Amino acid sequence: MVTLTVNGEKKQVDVSPETPLLWVLRDNLGFTSVKYTCGIAECGMCTVLINGEAQRSCVVSVKDAEGSDITTIEGLPDDHPVKVAWIEKQVPQCGYCQPGIMLQTVDFLSRVPNPSEAQIAEAMDNVICRCGSHPRMKKAIRLAAEMTAKQGG
């Protein structure tokens, strides 16, 4: 038995400890917003926050995630600045990659609250969006940063 804390709730699952967190979240716990795409930490679609840090759940074993706070997109409030900005700027096309990208954005903005264009490009260059939502992603990240600054101040 492994105990995970997902979005503030404790969950027990009967899986072998080396199982990737991705599959436990999706298949055992039903958090299907955490997407499978490459399985080798190349694309960023399975990203979750582990103690606030964006990590690719396809290469994190469930054992290593035990005892940490895991956050999926469902764990962010509906009025979270990143969610609001993503809707305002109409970012998603197919939308499959977006939860992972949004969670990576949350981590990024927590470290770099007022990023430049270049910082955004550098921080988000390791994710894949095949539809090409990047121009809107850039705008939404800026908007989320501005909204967070306002809320904070």
Add this chain to the structure above:
Amino acid sequence: MKSEMTRRTFLQQSSLVIAAATFSNSISLFNASLARGASSLPFKPHAFLEISTDDTVTVWVGQTNLGQGTHTGIPMIIADELDADWETVQVKMALAAEPFKSPVWHAQATGGSSSIRHRWDLLRKVGAAARQMLVEAAAGKWGIDGKKCVAREGKVLHPDGRSLTYGQLAQAAAKRPVPENPTLKAPKEYRIIGTPRKRLDIPEKVMGKTVFGMDFNVPGMCIAVVARPPRYGASLQSYDEKAALAVKGVVNVVPLEGRVAVCAETTYAAIKGREALDVRWSGASHPDLDDDAIDAVFKAHLEKSGAVAEKRGDTAKALANADKTLAQSYKLPYISHAQVEPINCTAHVEKTRCRIWMPTQGQTATQSTTAKLTGLPVEKVEVMTLPAGGGFGLRGEQDAVVDSVLLSKSLNRPVKVIWTREDDFANDRFRPASQCNIKAGLDKDGKVIAWSHKVAAPSVMSRLMPQAVQNGIDPDAVHGLGDMPYAFTNLNVNYAMVDLPITVGWWRSVGYSVNAFAVESFMDELAHAAGKDPVAFRLAHMEKGSRAHGVLSLAAEKGGWNLPVPEGRARGVAVTACFESFAAHMAEVSVGEKGSIRVHRIVCAIDCGTAVYPDAIRAQAESGVIMGLSTAFYEKIRFSDGGVKTANYDEYRVLTISEVPEIEVYIAENDLKAGGVGEPVFPSVAPAVANAIFKATGVRLRELPFRRELLVKSG
């Protein structure tokens, strides 16, 4: 129109009560209203449209949601003609059914940028017919002439100021006959078409609530992965069933023809089970097949006589008389769809019906595949289309349908077949590689008087639509050649069908995406050879006042083609006409000493007739630019030892955010029939960039992806 209306009436009585499916996640995705009591029966004048007594307007869509915006664009058209209150409009995905078939293709499928252009008249008539019925219903209640009533934003207004909502009128309207020829709005009366709207599917996507095919779950379901031949023509020799069954969670190992499925309670168990299976395969049918061997096959085909796809005037004679001739070759690789959600399909075969849940782009194909495998009549195959994580043409394929149906039949339970990313690259139906030789002649005024085009490419249609291949010509393989936007008097197009075991399929913009690179690069070479400006040269070969002429002029004007170029940069253009639309791109690039290419800015102009949903058109244009740059710089599938070598995204780079340029989109304003969008915005991207690179460096890149080493300055 008459048969359409007859069908509608039939639909009102029958297929609107298609059996509702129960979903574990309680989302209602079915095309039925069974839950409603008899006293509040909705008004449903057509399978597309339902108005409830609570004023909710539901638009049922049969087109796949790939994020292209049609799940908002289609409701916008109906709601506009209906004069609905947009705030009351919702969209739902319908089960596959007859009325959702394309009136042009007579099949339900999402591709060829057809979702709206094939249904432009139909969608407007659905909305207009319902509006007329609501107005008549109100007039009947009030006992006045319908001509005195006006429909506006979900209400019918009485001349004295009274009003009734559509919900209040729904039941009376439902009793009226569906009009054969409702009056359509004049374009100037549109209130929703052409206006800024938020996409209806975005909130759920942002909240992580959208259930894609990979996410679908039905009670009793198991998950299967299938071991498929790793090389072309390899056959199954042996496998270790016991080892796979020993993996916790694995429930069945099922041999299928030439492949083996491992079924498990979880996805991870299925994947681990397949690893344990230790399948042994025979050698490949073409053991020497690799990148070099493939290249040689294409080159050999260019030497063959081929088949005549287009013959206009006397090209040979005109070439002989030309003041100057130019000849060049171009080359494009096999590329992958690389859509982010891997292929998947969930099937449940029961005695009297089969249910399919799938992010499919081919509903009719899925129904007929399943009917053949199960022996059930087509109407007993209930296909629910789930939202797709990208598609770009691949999702019309039936491999996962076949496997999930066979497995469900064999195991007597619902089965979800998924492909891993490695399965996806290995079993993709690639965009065909292509090589061509072009020769053209200029007269002494620098006008093209002859164009001879020989293309060697595999055929998509030979597999998917063999009846369309006549006299050795695959029409798709020569798209953009016989119908290029230039009025050449003497034109020869010759096609040599390349026969290799590599399977090819539809890929965004299909033939146009391949051939436009060659045509628009060579037009640029000709312009420079003639000493002409590339825009002026192209315009001189187009009919003045034509839409292609207009769209290229728009790109040049908005892009500032005739204005000074920023220091260190150069510009290039390209234009295409396809899917009843016209698009042009202008690229602004700089090239570093070591061959590094930076695209600073891309201007896209599109003429797609009536711009139904401008923000979605912009999003699609941004998408086309980014995917176009991705194919220009990186994308290429590699082959070795008789099979596909590329296995995952670490070996198949796609463009990422740091290389995305400023993108400007300009939409031509007119009120013509709505044309395609998703595909026309793609083909002219790569050649525009290649043309800009030539302008910057004097080096002509005639191969995709670009060989940057050619740009490195020696010494």
